[in-house]
Amino acid sequence: MHRTRPFDHLILIIGAALLVLPVVVAFMTSTYTAAQIHTGGLQILPGGNFTETYSKVLTQKGGFTGQITGARMLMNSMILGIGFALGKIVLSMMAAYAIVYFRFRFATIMFWVIFTTLLLPLEVRIMPSYGVMSQLGLLNSYTGLIVPLLASATGTFYFRQFFKSIPDELLEAARIDGAGPFKFLIDVIVPLSKTMIAAIFIIMFVYGWNQYLWPMLMTTDESFFTLMRGIKSILQVWIGSQIPDYNEAFALAVLAIIPPVAVVVIFQRWFIKGLTESDK
Amino acid sequence: MASIAIENVVKTYAGGNTAVHGVSIDIKDGEFIVLVGPSGCGKSTLLRMVAGLESISGGDVRIGDRKVNDLDPADRDIAMVFQNYALYPHMTVRENLAYGLKNRKTPKAEIEARVAEAARMLEIGQYLDRKPRALSGGQRQRVAMGRAIVRKPAAFLFDEPLSNLDAKLRVTMRAEIRKLQKRLGTTSIYVTHDQLEAMTLADRLVVLNAGRIEQIGAPLEIYHKPASTFVASFIGSPAMNLVDARVEGGMLWFGGVSVPLAGAQGPVTLGLRAEDLRLAAPGEAAVQLRIEHVEELGAQRLVHGMVEDQSLTIALSPDIPLTDTLPIALPRERLHLFDAVSGKRIETRVPAFA
């Protein structure tokens, strides 16, 4: 084994500090008032305005209609992130299960058709997707926000590769043990895929959480606004000679970081546990 | 408990590769049948057709008095043990054993009783709450067997269950499988490429070659009367010596020595087991073996050499001193003759010693 020397640690510490610093600055700055920031610039030490800023951001009704709070936007983002990640996992697991374990005509071709959609990002099909959703009357709804994003091939591809690595004998043993296709999926495949599910959940949650363009198109009703939109709309409020609410923007940005970080921390533990525990 | 009838079973894989050509075997209730043959001869394919994991392209398989060709594996009342154990990695040993019963809606108390009984029989009681990954290879194979036993099926199917174990463990597990099968009296089909394993386990052996049956019989029957050169060279260790010889006028000629023999004519293949050959007594007719190399096995030594231009191996006691050439006597009662072209056994008589 390589012996760790103090010098290695130093490099790691400097690297970590460098990466964390902007986040710290954002958080510290958010604890000042807008006026202090306007005159004093960015801050590295805590200010005295923490409770006021954050309770205002989370609870004060704002926006054009005066109805939307930060908490509401946080919830919308949460619904989008979790709904998107879960939906994607369920959908792509089922698709991969069908492709790997069922013999049907054109299975390989189907897989490659699905696979090639990987090459088409959302932006390419965003207009038709919008058209479809609008005709279905799904603008300004969680369904409309989530469902069109689910159709993509990444998850299917990962799960297919993973299922192919599960030994065939396991399926055969299960068949002899009297497990049908559905039981095999629930009793064997899903538990074995735990690490895969955790990994994909991390990726997809963050992806869904960070969506900007699609929610912007899909939602005109402010009660469906996500955090990502909210941050921007705060900075847009330049009424007269009023100072922009820098502190609130920073506070929202900090709040926006917390859930993805939490997801990574929680699921990463699961993920690593699965990696180290699994044998062959 | 049930008999199994395999009748003219054929397997042609998609793509036209025929792996099993019309095989028929009648397996009696409680019998231990071993399918043995070199890798790729179709043993697993045949077993998997009985299990229902491969479709049957032709012929019938009956378990008991039911034709099972179109039944799902779960409905055939069989249990299978795989080479790589195929335990569910995320379930504890107990859950692994119980899974098949649970799917069949067996009452909880009954499941517990059966798992406990199997665990006792296989001595895996203390591992019941472990996951398979925390078990050694031998323990995993016991669990795999336990999974078969708890179901109390009509037949056990084994596909090379011991191939992943080390040599020593293989011997003990072999004995245990044999004991267990006798005790339960469950009809069993066991696939292996290891002829020693086949000999020691089987009530009857089925020797397969390229998707066809070469011979069916009790282990000793096959050892003493191999039906073809293929069986002769496959069963027994070291492999039987197969040399070219001639029969002329009631005499078998090999290496300049003749032995009276009736029932054949012309060129033949002569089969000689290394362990049947012995050193000739002074004055006895003998072929001369030029020694090339010697394998010391401890209890005996294998001497490899040439008689004229044909190689021959002989098993000797290590006490016998070795010289460059050894005089070897042909065992009149233990000569195997095969057709020089087809390789089929020729029944011969050794005329009574005059």
Ligand SMILES: Nc1ncnc2c1ncn2[C@@H]1O[C@H](COP(=O)(O)OP(=O)(O)O)[C@@H](O)[C@H]1O
């Ligand atoms: N799924 C398959 N598709 C096509 N050919 C196969 C398949 N499985 C086995 N075979 C072929 O059938 C023959 C017998 O295979 P198998 O029964 O596995 O042999 P064994 O178990 O005796 O080693 C081999 O030639 C093998 O290549």
Ligand SMILES: [Mg+2]
């Ligand atoms: Mg095989």
